[in-house]
Amino acid sequence: MAERIIPPFGGFVVYPDAGGNIFERMFGSGHKPEKNDEPSAMTPLVDIYEDENAVTITTDLPGVRKEDVQVSITDGTLSINAEAHREEHQGGHWIKHERRSGTYVRTLHMSGNVDPGSISANLSEGVLRLTIAKPKSTEFKKIEIDVT
Numbered sequence: 001m002a003e004r005i006i007p008p009f010g011g012f013v014v015y016p017d018a019g020g021n022i023f024e025r026m027f028g029s030g031h032k033p034e035k036n037d038e039p040s041a042m043t044p045l046v047d048i049y050e051d052e053n054a055v056t057i058t059t060d061l062p063g064v065r066k067e068d069v070q071v072s073i074t075d076g077t078l079s080i081n082a083e084a085h086r087e088e089h090q091g092g093h094w095i096k097h098e099r100r101s102g103t104y105v106r107t108l109h110m111s112g113n114v115d116p117g118s119i120s121a122n123l124s125e126g127v128l129r130l131t132i133a134k135p136k137s138t139e140f141k142k143i144e145i146d147v148t
Contacts, residue, residue, distance in 0.1 A: 053133065063085070069121075
């Protein structure tokens with residue numbers, strides 16, 4: 001089982017493999033990815049807002065197209081998976097390549113029952129906004145307790 005390390009200055013939650021130097025696992029080894037290296041998964045940060053009608057989750061997904069985003073909910077766990085593709089060029093070479101590409105993965109555990117049909121999603125200018133309608137409140141019946 002992988003241990004959980006949270007960087008002290010915010011950012012991503014990392015689930016590294018066992019072994020290695022703890023600082024390398026938290027901040028990276030300084031290894032610059034080669035062309036054939038697999039891109040690592042990124043955990044996008046979220047804002048969650050609630051009002052009386054809905055919960056709204058907003059996350060930045062820069063460089064992601066609508067067709068490369070998947071949102072699903074299973075057993076109360078909301079999953080966001082997205083892919084940001086690296087630009088490909090023929091001929092020439094990169095002088096500097098700092099923008100991230102790869103897979104975004106985020107899971108959120110939802111309290112209460114969520115109707116998957118109540119979720120709407122909008123991706124605009126690299127920002128994904130999910131709106132989850134709250135279930136209609138159920139009528140509570142007050143029960144009198146007899147004391148004997």
